[in-house]
């Protein structure tokens with residue numbers, strides 16, 4: 001099989017508040033034989049807030065990021081749901097609006113770049129599922145996670161809006177019945193926990209401006225997983241991870257119930273199953289103690 | 294050329310929410326099992342429950358054409374316009390066990406019928422009408438160009454079904470929050486070239502009730518049977534607040550503006566710096582969590598915050614492409 005190669009858009013969080021996201025991405029890529037070319041020139045995607053202030057600037061910056069992936073001739077892979085949404089949304093808008101694309105390219109030309117629309121944009125979760133395949137992952141598992149009930153937490157920006165799902169992924173999943181993470185848990189030998197909140201919002205984006213709303217959403221999500229008897233949760237989004245891992249005190253207070261569970265990044269779960277060491281996966285960087293390894 | 298059209302049937306089990314506020318102390322669920330044909334829509338099932346099983350079963354419907362907005366309910370938790378949603382699609386999506394519930398269990402009056410009072414109050418609060426000084430005897434027609442009509446971006450197609458409103462998690466938690474349908478209406482009139490309301494945008498920009506409390510979950514975009522994309526309109530209302538100079542200097546507004554400041558300095562975000570800029574002195578309330586994060590290596594020190602390569606490009610683009618002011 002030809003070695004898989006992607007242009008990696010790390011986003012900001014993997015380099016700051018979730019260093020374990022970066023470590024586990026690299027460890028898992030190596031196990032899976034994936035080559036990642038990091039886009040060190042990339043800027044922040046705007047995290048779904050910049051466009052509220054300055055939509056055009058957000059488009060230009062995201063188009064610039066994709067232009068760098070195009071220079072490498074590679075599919076861009078993201079490791080954050082919100083980076084995925086903002087980048088894929090930019091691509092969608094520019095590929096469907098020649099006038100807008102021309103306006104953005106006028107700006108990019110000032111720095112010698114051009115957005116062509118030749119590179120796809122996908123999340124690492126879907127890259128693994130679409131390009132490597134669940135059967136192959138299953139074959140590669142050395143430490144099946146068979147003793148664990150694992151609660152998938154999908155996060156909004158990978159599964160909604162489904163318009164982008166349909167455009168971006170080989171086997172698009174439903175916003176109401178997503179399966180990718182459940183399937184991946186099973187491929188890693190674990191038992192998937194089904195619970196109502198698995199495709200709901202964690203509240204991350206209003207943490208500062210609407211802390212009560214944010215805390216209730218976080219609390220409900222962890223409580224749902226706990227009621228489903230989960231040993232831990234797993235998410236493809238570092239922002240969901242941050243919310244669920246670091247805000248348990250506020251969440252417990254908001255819903256009037258003590259809630260806490262270890263929340264692993266999707267890469268950490270896959271890494272454990274593929275035999276990476278806890279240190280390589282950065283499992284010591286969590287606030288909710290990961291005490292099962 | 295003839296395409297063969299085959300009607301298929303399938304056994305489906307329904308769990309149907311029942312409650313009569315005049316008689317029942319608690320709600321309960323009634324089970325019905327039915328042979329469903331691929332031709333039917335969800336409303337046909339509601340009709341069959343009433344006509345064939347229990348005449349007291351209550352729900353709202355009127356036009357049966359997806360235009361009156363009366364028939365919205367939830368199927369397996371998903372807001373759905375009963376007269377538009379095909380049973381085939383529901384079975385494809387959820388399988389043959391379907392739970393039928395009103396849009397909001399909290400607001401139920403009888404079975405599928407809810408009190409939409411909160412929805413209409415919020416709708417009314419955003420001035421859902423044109424505010425304009427109209428010359429009663431104009432000399433020429435008051436024309437709206439096709440481009441100006443396009444700017445409404447289909448917001449005028451809303452049928453007030455409430456599917457988005459009762460699917461919105463922010464509405465469910467925060468009683469003040471106007472919700473996606475009210476914002477779509479606010480956008481529809483604020484984007485109209487003939488409108489000159491000064492109040493509406495201010496109203497939808499207030500913290501708590503306004504656009505800044507939307508959690509950006511895209512549920513509203515997902516459920517809207519008219520594909521109005523309310524979150525898209527919310528984004529536009531945010532932008533209008535800056536364009537019209539009514540964005541207040543508060544934590545939410547600084548949070549949006551802070552991204553630009555961080556990007557022009559480093560390309561990537563300075564996460565700690567962003568929180569400090571957004572919160573100002575009230576950042577102290579985050580100290581306990583920040584300390585725990587620090588001990589786990591989850592906070593980058595100021596000297597270790599990365600910077601993008603080719604910063605000169607980013608700086609140049611920020612300078613030449615940004616138009617927004619704050």
Ligand code: SF4
Pocket residue numbers: 457460461462463464472473506507508509510511512513514523524527
């Ligand atoms: S995107 Fe905002 S308005 Fe829409 S459902 Fe989510 S919180 Fe509500």
Ligand code: SF4
Pocket residue numbers: 450451452453454455456457458473474477516517518519520521523
């Ligand atoms: S925006 Fe869509 S879902 Fe919401 S009330 Fe209007 S038509 Fe219904």
Ligand code: FES
Pocket residue numbers: 353354355356357358359360361362363364365374375376377
């Ligand atoms: S009956 Fe009118 S919209 Fe369904």
